[in-house]
Structures are given as structure tokens and as C-alpha cells.
Amino acid sequence: MLRYDTGLQWAVTLLIIAVPVSNVRPVGVSGRGLAVVALLVVNSAALLARHLPPTFPPRAALAWLTTGVVASAALLEVSDGGSGYLFAYFLVGHAGYRLSLKPALAVAALSSLLCGAVFYFYVGPDHQVLTWTFGLSTGIPVVAGILGRSKQQAVEAKLQAAESAERAARAEARTAVLTERSRIARDVHDVLAHSLAGINMHLELADALIDTGDLEKVRAAHNRAQSLVKESLKQAQWTVHALREDSLPLLESLTAMIESSGHRGALTVTGTVRELPAPVTQNVLRIAQEALTNAARHxxxxxxxxxxxxxETSTTLTVRNGAPSGAAGAGAGSGMGLIGMRERVALLGGTLTAGPLTEGPERGGWQVEAVIPG
Structure with missing residues (x-):
């Protein structure tokens, strides 16, 4: 489109130059003929200069357009006829497009005064074809130029706004990617780093105890390391399921996550099962993962x-555990905690409640309930 517009503008410019050159007379190498040729060259150069880039200094543009308008009026005076007035029309129009309002109006007024004076004093005020008011009309195209400039500025403003929006979207997408990378790094760290540190510690303890000959303590350290390996595998499975929630259905992912925690058949589904939006699925799985981690830990x-x-209008996830039957440990978790779960639910416009159970067979346990719209 840009190439087409540029080519069309050049074609119009060359046509405007060709028409006066072909019919303005006299043309020669001396006297009036030489003056006409010189003014045709000046007018043509001034018109060709409208293709200069927008970065061209405004003062220089005002100088060349003023010179062009004066040359157009002089051409009307020294020639015997023709269409030399076309130069004035297009130069004034371009002044409205390129210059700010006051300089553009000044160029238009100058053109009207000079061309009007030429027609009044040279052609005659009562000429049957071209009256002096025709000269005054050479200033009118400035209006078209000003309107064209305003339209161009509006288009450029829209393009800049679109570019700014695109840059903001790219920045937001990059921020989201970096945030997701940080979250994945945190989950992997929570799952692996802490567990591996504990496993290494117990293995080193078992190695040190071998020299003492106390097989019971060696076996206890070995069993503890083995227990941590199993727990790490469970946590890794939960993390993998959480990272794959966009490609796995909610029920299958949640069932696999619960079974990997050692609670087969613990899931109860009520209501009409339906596919949920990806953000809702993602947060349900993340909240379930954290709740299962907390239950195993505490x-x-x-x-x-x-x-x-x-x-109909919401999805509710409830995770409830009974009172602990063993000593609570510091197992690896997702590192998100209740604050993180509340933030996830709040982002979707839902609510989360968490607290101890004070009644019923599970008294002394804990319950997490997330209600998410959608």
C-alpha cells in the first residue's frame, strides 16, 4: 500500500508539471521566453520538493513553499496563458499538509494576494474567463492540506497506539513466561532440593554408622532415606501433573494426583461434569496439590x-484430612502455602476457606475449600 501511494503521488506531481510545461507560452532562450523557462524550472523544483521526507526542517519547507508561490504568481504575469496556476494550487495544498497552521495560512494568504493581484492588474478585473477572484481561489487548497495532515496524524496516532499495545502485550507475555519459569523452578526446588538434601544426610549418616557396627541405626537411617525417596517421587508426580494441566482433563489429572499420594478412591465428584476453562483447571490442580502436600506433611x-x-455457576474443591496418627514432619511441598492458594482463587474471583475441623469423625483434622466461578 505504501509503495502504491508513493508511486501515485509521484505520478500526480509529474502530471502537474507536464501540463503547464506543455501549454505555457512563450518559451525561449531570451527575453520573456527565458523568464518563463526559468520560472517553470523554479515551480517544478518547488513542486518536486514536496516528496522530501517529513523530517525536513519546517523553516526550510516554509522558505521553499513561499518561493514557489511567488514564482507561480510571477509565471502567471510573464506568460501569455496556459495552466501555470496549477503550481500555486498544489503548492498551497502541500503547505497545509506539511506546515503548521499559522505558516500554512500565511502561505495561502500570500498566494491569494499575489495571484489575485496578477489577474486584476495584468489579465484585467473583468476578464470573461479568468477574473481576479480566480486568483484569490489559489489559497483555498490549504484547507484540503490541513485536513489531510489531521487525518495523517490521526492514522499515525492509531498506529503508535497499536504499536504501544503490541509492545505492552509482548512485555506482559515475557513477564508471564518469566513468572512461570520462576514458579517451575520453585516447584522443582521444593520437590528435589529439600528431599535430596535429606536423603543425602541420611545416607551419609548410614555410611558413618557402618563403622560402629550398630546395624539397627544403619537400618533406621537407610529406611528414612528410602522413605524420603518415595515421598520425593510422589511430589514429582504431582508437579508433573500440575505442569501438564493444559493437556490433561481435570478429573484424570486430579485422580492420578490423589492416587500418587497413596489415597486411592478418595475422590468424590458431584454434579454434572463439564470441561472447565484452562485457568480454572490449572488453579484447581495447583490448590489440590498444595492441600495434599500439607496433609502429607502435617x-x-x-x-x-x-x-x-x-x-451451575461455580466449581468447588474440598480437601479434608483427619487428625494425624503420627508425628508431623517437614516434607517437601510446593512452597505456595495458604497465601498462595488464596491469591490463585482471588485472581479468578473466587473464595477460599481453610481451618481446623472441630466436629464430626474427622475432628482435629483440617479442611481446605475453594469455590471458583466457572
């Missing part, structure tokens, strides 16, 4: 139930 050996309720 209530080892306790029973656990997970409820997923599909309602």
Missing part, C-alpha cells in the same frame, strides 16, 4: 477425602 497417616462439586 497429618501423616491420617485419612483423606477430596470432593469436586460441579455447580
Amino acid at each position: 497429618a501423616p497417616g491420617a485419612g483423606l477425602t477430596v470432593g469436586l462439586a460441579f455447580e
Whole structure:
């Protein structure tokens, strides 16, 4: 489109130059003929200069357009006829497009006065074809130029706004990518780094105890290391499921996550099952992962139930565990905690409640309930 517009503008410019050159007379190498040729050259150069880039200094543009307008009026005076007035029309129009309002109006007024005076004093005020008012009309194209300039500025403003929006979108996307990378790094660190450190510590302890001959302590350290390996595998499975929630259905992913935690058959689904938007699926799985991690960490050996309720306008996830039957440990978790779960639910316009169970068979346990619209 840009090439087409540029080529069209050049074609119009050359046509405007060709028409007066072909019919303005006299043309010669001396006297009036030489003056006409010289003025044709000046007018043509001034018209060709309208293709200079927009960065051309405004003062220089005002000088060349003023010179062109004066040369157009002089051409009307020294020639015997023709269409030399076309130079004035197009130069004034371009002044409205290139110059700011006041200089453009000044060029237009100058053109009207000079060309009007030429027609009045040279052609005659009562000429039957070209009256003196025709000269005054050479200033009118400035209006078209000003309107064209305003339209161009509006288009450029829209393009700049679109470019700014695109840059902001790219920056936002990059921020989201970096945030996701940080989250993945945090999850991997929580799952692997802490567990591996604990495993290494117990293996080193077992190695040191071998020299003492105390096989019971060696076996205890070995069993503890083996227990940490199993726990790390569970955490790794949960993290993998959480990272794949966009490609796995919610129920299958949630079921696999619960079974990997050692609670087969703990999921209860109510309501009409439906596919949820990816953000909702993602956050349900992340909240379930954190709740299961907390249950394993703070209530080892306790029973656990997970409820997923599909309602008309919302989806509710409930994770409930009983009172711990063993000593609570510091198992690896996702590092998100209750604050992170509340933030996830709040971003989707939902609510999250968490607290101890004070009644019923699970008294002394803990419950997390997330209600997410959609």
C-alpha cells in the first residue's frame, strides 16, 4: 500500500508539471521566453520538493513553499496563458499538509494576494474567463492540506497506539513466561532440593554408622532415606501433573494426583461434569496439590477425602484430612502455602476457606475449600 501511494503521488506531481510545461507560452532562450523557462524550472523544483521526507526542517519547507508561490504568481504575469496556476494550487495544498497552521495560512494568504493581484492588474478585473477572484481561489487548497495532515496524524496516532499495545502485550507475555519459569523452578526446588538434601544426610549418616557396627541405626537411617525417596517421587508426580494441566482433563489429572499420594478412591465428584476453562483447571490442580502436600506433611497417616462439586455457576474443591496418627514432619511441598492458594482463587474471583475441623469423625483434622466461578 505504501509503495502504491508513493508511486501515485509521484505520478500526480509529474502530471502537474507536464501540463503547464506543455501549454505555457512563450518559451525561449531570451527575453520573456527565458523568464518563463526559468520560472517553470523554479515551480517544478518547488513542486518536486514536496516528496522530501517529513523530517525536513519546517523553516526550510516554509522558505521553499513561499518561493514557489511567488514564482507561480510571477509565471502567471510573464506568460501569455496556459495552466501555470496549477503550481500555486498544489503548492498551497502541500503547505497545509506539511506546515503548521499559522505558516500554512500565511502561505495561502500570500498566494491569494499575489495571484489575485496578477489577474486584476495584468489579465484585467473583468476578464470573461479568468477574473481576479480566480486568483484569490489559489489559497483555498490549504484547507484540503490541513485536513489531510489531521487525518495523517490521526492514522499515525492509531498506529503508535497499536504499536504501544503490541509492545505492552509482548512485555506482559515475557513477564508471564518469566513468572512461570520462576514458579517451575520453585516447584522443582521444593520437590528435589529439600528431599535430596535429606536423603543425602541420611545416607551419609548410614555410611558413618557402618563403622560402629550398630546395624539397627544403619537400618533406621537407610529406611528414612528410602522413605524420603518415595515421598520425593510422589511430589514429582504431582508437579508433573500440575505442569501438564493444559493437556490433561481435570478429573484424570486430579485422580492420578490423589492416587500418587497413596489415597486411592478418595475422590468424590458431584454434579454434572463439564470441561472447565484452562485457568480454572490449572488453579484447581495447583490448590489440590498444595492441600495434599500439607496433609502429607502435617497429618501423616491420617485419612483423606477430596470432593469436586460441579455447580451451575461455580466449581468447588474440598480437601479434608483427619487428625494425624503420627508425628508431623517437614516434607517437601510446593512452597505456595495458604497465601498462595488464596491469591490463585482471588485472581479468578473466587473464595477460599481453610481451618481446623472441630466436629464430626474427622475432628482435629483440617479442611481446605475453594469455590471458583466457572
